[in-house]
Amino acid sequence: MRKLLFLVLPLLLITACQKAPEKKNTFRLNLVDDPVSLDPRVVRSLKDLTVVKQLFDGLMRLDGDGVPQPAIAEKVELSDDSKTYTFTLRETSWTNGDPVTASDFKYAWTKVLDPEFMTDYSHMLYPIKNARQIREGKMDLEQLGVTALDDRTLVVELESPTPYFLELLAFPTSFPVNRFVDEASSTWNSPPGTDFVSNGPFQLMHWNVGSSLELVKNEGYWDADSVQLDGISLSVIIDNNTESQLFDKNELDWLGQPVSANIATELIGKFNREGKLRSYPIAGTHWIKLNTDRPPFDDARMRRAFSYAVNRAEIITHILQGNQTIATGPVPPSMALGEEGYFVDGDTIKAKKLFEEALTDLGWDRGSFPKIVLNYAPFERDVKIAQLIQQQWQQAFGIPVRLEVTENQLYRRNVREGHYQAGLGSWIGDYNDPISFLDLFQYPNDVAQGSGMNDTRWHSKQYASLLDDSMAENDPERRRELLHQAEKILVDEMPLIPLYHYAFDYVKKDHIEGVVLLPTGTADFKNVRINTGSR
Numbered sequence: 001m002r003k004l005l006f007l008v009l010p011l012l013l014i015t016a017c018q019k020a021p022e023k024k025n026t027f028r029l030n031l032v033d034d035p036v037s038l039d040p041r042v043v044r045s046l047k048d049l050t051v052v053k054q055l056f057d058g059l060m061r062l063d064g065d066g067v068p069q070p071a072i073a074e075k076v077e078l079s080d081d082s083k084t085y086t087f088t089l090r091e092t093s094w095t096n097g098d099p100v101t102a103s104d105f106k107y108a109w110t111k112v113l114d115p116e117f118m119t120d121y122s123h124m125l126y127p128i129k130n131a132r133q134i135r136e137g138k139m140d141l142e143q144l145g146v147t148a149l150d151d152r153t154l155v156v157e158l159e160s161p162t163p164y165f166l167e168l169l170a171f172p173t174s175f176p177v178n179r180f181v182d183e184a185s186s187t188w189n190s191p192p193g194t195d196f197v198s199n200g201p202f203q204l205m206h207w208n209v210g211s212s213l214e215l216v217k218n219e220g221y222w223d224a225d226s227v228q229l230d231g232i233s234l235s236v237i238i239d240n241n242t243e244s245q246l247f248d249k250n251e252l253d254w255l256g257q258p259v260s261a262n263i264a265t266e267l268i269g270k271f272n273r274e275g276k277l278r279s280y281p282i283a284g285t286h287w288i289k290l291n292t293d294r295p296p297f298d299d300a301r302m303r304r305a306f307s308y309a310v311n312r313a314e315i316i317t318h319i320l321q322g323n324q325t326i327a328t329g330p331v332p333p334s335m336a337l338g339e340e341g342y343f344v345d346g347d348t349i350k351a352k353k354l355f356e357e358a359l360t361d362l363g364w365d366r367g368s369f370p371k372i373v374l375n376y377a378p379f380e381r382d383v384k385i386a387q388l389i390q391q392q393w394q395q396a397f398g399i400p401v402r403l404e405v406t407e408n409q410l411y412r413r414n415v416r417e418g419h420y421q422a423g424l425g426s427w428i429g430d431y432n433d434p435i436s437f438l439d440l441f442q443y444p445n446d447v448a449q450g451s452g453m454n455d456t457r458w459h460s461k462q463y464a465s466l467l468d469d470s471m472a473e474n475d476p477e478r479r480r481e482l483l484h485q486a487e488k489i490l491v492d493e494m495p496l497i498p499l500y501h502y503a504f505d506y507v508k509k510d511h512i513e514g515v516v517l518l519p520t521g522t523a524d525f526k527n528v529r530i531n532t533g534s535r
Contacts, residue, residue, distance in 0.1 A: 051234065061524070128145050129157040160472045212233065243260060283334045330437045373421045427440060
């Protein structure tokens with residue numbers, strides 16, 4: 001017997017030729033740089049994920065509260081043992097006119113799990129039967145627990161009941177791609193975008209690298225009647241001051257997160273005084289990754305010492321000046337596993353004691369101590385945060401700390417490849433569950449085995465085992481306790497130094513309404529409305 005979870009009445013499909021959007025009904029935003037890709041299977045950054053969510057639709061789509069609602073799935077049924085989902089798809093089409101079928105979903109998911117396919121997000125599909133074994137090369141692709149019964153019926157078998165599975169289906173990794181287009185061209189998702197095919201509320205009209213992306217309303221979208229915008233115009237400007245000037249000149253409708261960089265620090269106070277600054281909490285954490293393969297951070301005592309020496313309250317008060325909160329663990333407050341913090345912020349007494357103990361045991365003195373280099377990308381806030389942490393570490397330990405700034409794309413590559421010692425970074429949960437933070441560190445940085453995002457190189461068999469046990473645990477309280485134990489291990493081993501939990505700041509024009517800001521840090525512009533009379 002199957003339980004009916006969702007049933008949505010079909011809407012009339014409309015198809016029409018696309019044209020450039022009228023500027024008066026176009027939402028104008030800025031990206032800090034070009035998307036790395038517009039392929040939903042490989043996108044990683046917050047801005048890229050946000051752009052892709054406007055271009056594609058999955059089986060589910062998150063509402064304003066972050067709750068998954070039916071999108072391409074017209075009907076959702078769940079078996080009595082909560083291990084088999086049956087999805088009935090809407091009659092809808094790709095922007096080239098091809099029908100969106102159950103086979104498109106199965107094809108896209110199979111590619112994500114192919115050991116030879118480069119993506120950081122294969123783990124998002126691991127709840128599906130045999131998915132992990134396939135990614136690790138231990139099973140054939142044909143053994144994936146996904147069946148396209150016909151063009152409109154998709155059956156998905158899970159390894160075990162997964163309460164957040166529908167949330168995963170609203171994440172781009174689980175979106176479909178047009179099989180025929182993907183097999184015919186490896187560049188369909190690249191600029192200039194003339195061959196781009198999608199199935200979401202908007203479609204790509206043009207991508208001018210280093211300048212702009214133009215999106216237009218997809219008139220063939222299944223829910224086109226709900227889309228009031230003619231298009232979305234995305235400029236590509238990395239300089240905060242230039243972006244702010246365009247906003248002041250009414251050439252941009254939005255300033256700040258989630259698609260652009262943080263608002264310039266000197267403008268935060270100005271917008272606050274004017275009553276224009278808006279802020280909302282995000283399930284995200286800013287931290288320092290430590291390369292546990294390199295001394296001195298191959299020693300857990302040293303890692304804890306450097307963490308305890310950081311005064312997070314100073315970072316929030318003097319640099320961020322917003323609603324961020326102190327982080328003593330990776331999991332944010334919205335999904336916290338414990339009631340209290342794991343350690344005292346800025347505990348320099350404990351930090352110095354640990355440092356001296358480890359220094360003696362390792363046979364070092366301050367003269368022979370490994371040179372400390374803190375790496376970061378050239379974002380204004382990270383520059384200031386790095387400078388403050390440099391001062392705190394030098395004062396606490398009496399050692400020199402060098403700062404090294406690197407262009408963003410190169411910085412990310414260096415960290416990924418292990419060419420760093422300590423580096424600023426962050427994570428925002430892909431879905432509303434602690435596992436979305438904890439599983440980042442379950443495996444070594446191995447795309448084939450794990451998420452491919454454990455840049456710290458840290459690994460604990462006990463930690464990995466606890467996460468495995470939590471995946472198979474049906475009792476919510478027992479599962480929560482397993483995850484809590486895992487987080488305690490992570491904080492004790494300290495392969496990363498948590499700094500603060502996110503709150504995103506932004507300013508918008510009064511004529512913009514209907515932007516959905518999701519707890520996972522992305523945004524949905526599907527239902528944006530523009531009051532043209534006040535523009």
